[in-house]
Amino acid sequence: xxxxxxxxxxxxxxxxxxxxxxxxxxxxxxxxxxxxxxxxxxxxxxxxxxxxxxxxxxxxxxxxxxxxxxxxxxxxxxxxxxxxxxxxxxxxxxxxxxxxxxxxxxxxxxxxx
Numbered sequence: 001x002x003x004x005x006x007x008x009x010x011x012x013x014x015x016x017x018x019x020x021x022x023x024x025x026x027x028x029x030x031x032x033x034x035x036x037x038x039x040x041x042x043x044x045x046x047x048x049x050x051x052x053x054x055x056x057x058x059x060x061x062x063x064x065x066x067x068x069x070x071x072x073x074x075x076x077x078x079x080x081x082x083x084x085x086x087x088x089x090x091x092x093x094x095x096x097x098x099x100x101x102x103x104x105x106x107x108x109x110x111x112x113x
Contacts, residue, residue: 020091022074023083027096030082031103037067037081 001007009017029035043049047060071078075087088097 016091020093023088023091023093024096026076026081027083027088027093027100030100035081
């Protein structure tokens with residue numbers, strides 16, 4: 001970025017930018033009704049049944065543990081997959097948190113959210 005745009009970013013700033021993008025993208029998907037906890041992963045992808053030969057012979061993925069670890073690392077709720085308010089505010093996405101709260105509220109007649 002420095003060579004092309006003249007912007008100097010540290011590694012930490014770039015990682016935070018990536019985190020902001022991931023949370024914003026995820027919040028958009030949640031708002032539109034796409035929750036990764038509801039996705040169905042084919043058994044074959046998870047090694048069910050495990051292969052008998054090859055480099056992944058006998059390997060089976062524990063999807064529940066994988067999901068739990070990822071949700072915890074991202075500071076997303078383990079039941080709803082909603083990003084935590086604290087993390088969204090830390091990333092400068094307070095308005096996104098408010099939009100998700102508004103979406104969770106039942107709409108009244110005439111509400112055009």
